[in-house]
Amino acid sequence: MTAETRRPTPEERERRRRRRDAISSWTLLAPSIALIGLLTGYPLVMMIWQSFTDYQVRHKIQGTAPEFVWFDNYIDVITDDQFLATLGRTLALMVVTTTGIMIGGVLIALLLTKLRTGMRLLVSVGLLLAWAIPPLTASVIWGFIFDTQYGVVNWALNEVTQSNTFHNHPWLLNPLSFMMIVTIIVVWGAIPFVAFTTYAALGQIPRETLEAAEIDGAGGWRRFWGVILPAVRPVLAGLLILQIIWNMKLFTQVFALQSRGGIASETNVLPVYLFRQGIGEFGATSAIGMLFVLIMLAISWYNIRMLLKEDES
Structure with missing residues (x-):
């Protein structure tokens, strides 16, 4: 053949x-x-190239080529106390908001499994409304709620304490209370996504498994840790990665509240710091952007590796 x-x-x-x-x-x-x-x-390549140059808006206007300064931009950024303070503030805000979102979302998802149909529908509609409001609109609304002169919070606290202690209290001028308001806005707007996703994952757990655990004498807390949490852990791990990334990139809420009276130098987070830092200084801002990208990659890579290890096990 x-x-x-x-x-x-x-x-x-x-x-x-x-x-x-x-x-x-x-x-x-x-x-x-x-x-x-x-x-x-293409934008990434351009940002990497610009971060090693002294590229400014004058080069664009005059049509001249920028000079390579190699790592000078990175050294200037890393040795800047303002950048280090902003980085620490960004990481702290990310940890607080992510923790609140994950805990609140899981608790609401568990609550939805216990509610009757009518009440569950009502709660779901409320969550959808909170989720549907754009971040800028939510920031404006919460800014009015905590307004110095006309805020509902100041009025309510004065009524409760029967005093004028909170008359014209400037919530946004204090960096700590400013970050508290940002945390409220972010958690309030992001909890619905975690709650709905977790609720969908809870619906995939076989009822027979939960009933068997209950027959064996496992209480609610033991059922959660021994049956429910292992079943939804991959979903929660994915949600955690997304929330960390999203909360590291907060811009709208912080910038909108700063425009209502917050002190920018004491309340900046990295995205806002990058936006405000040296308009026209493309080389310096590109270095800040590259450092931000590297931080995000490090955080994402660690979490993705942990998620892959759980899948393999």
Whole structure:
């Protein structure tokens, strides 16, 4: 039998099928990969290049080429006390908001499983309304609630204490109370996403498993730690990664409240600090942006590795 007429073996047919599937897959993915590379790759390359130069707006106006300063921009940023304070403030705010969102979302999801249909629908509508309000609108609303002269909070506290202690109390001027308000806005707006996602995951737990644990004498707390939490842990891990990334990138809420009276230098977070730092100083701001990207990659990489380890186990 010649080579031309020989029938391919099953292994050869399988290899050909896999090759055809790979070619088809990459052909379908190629336009999307090219678009993503154009939209994200080019700006990233430009930011990396600019971070090593003294590129400023004057170079753009005069048509001159910037000079390479290598790591000078990075050294200036890292040795800046304002940047270090902003970084610490950003990380602290991320930890507080992420903790509140995750705990609150899980508790509300557990509550939804215990409510009757009508009450569950009412709570779901309330969560959807909170989730549907844009961050800027929510920041404006909460800014009015804590307003120095016309805020509901000052009025309510004066009524409760039967005094004028909180008359014209400037909540936004104090950095600590400013961050408290930011935390309220962020947690209030992000809890619905975690609650709905966790509630959907809870619905996938077999009722027989929970009933068996209850028959074995496990109380509510033991059922949660021994049955419910292990079943929804992959979902919670994914939610945790998303919340960490989103809460590190807070901009709208902080910037909107700063415009209502907050002290920018004492309440900046990294995205706002990057926006305010040296308008037209493209080299310096690109270095700040690259440091921010590296921090985000480090946090995301650690969490993704932990998630992959849980999947393998």
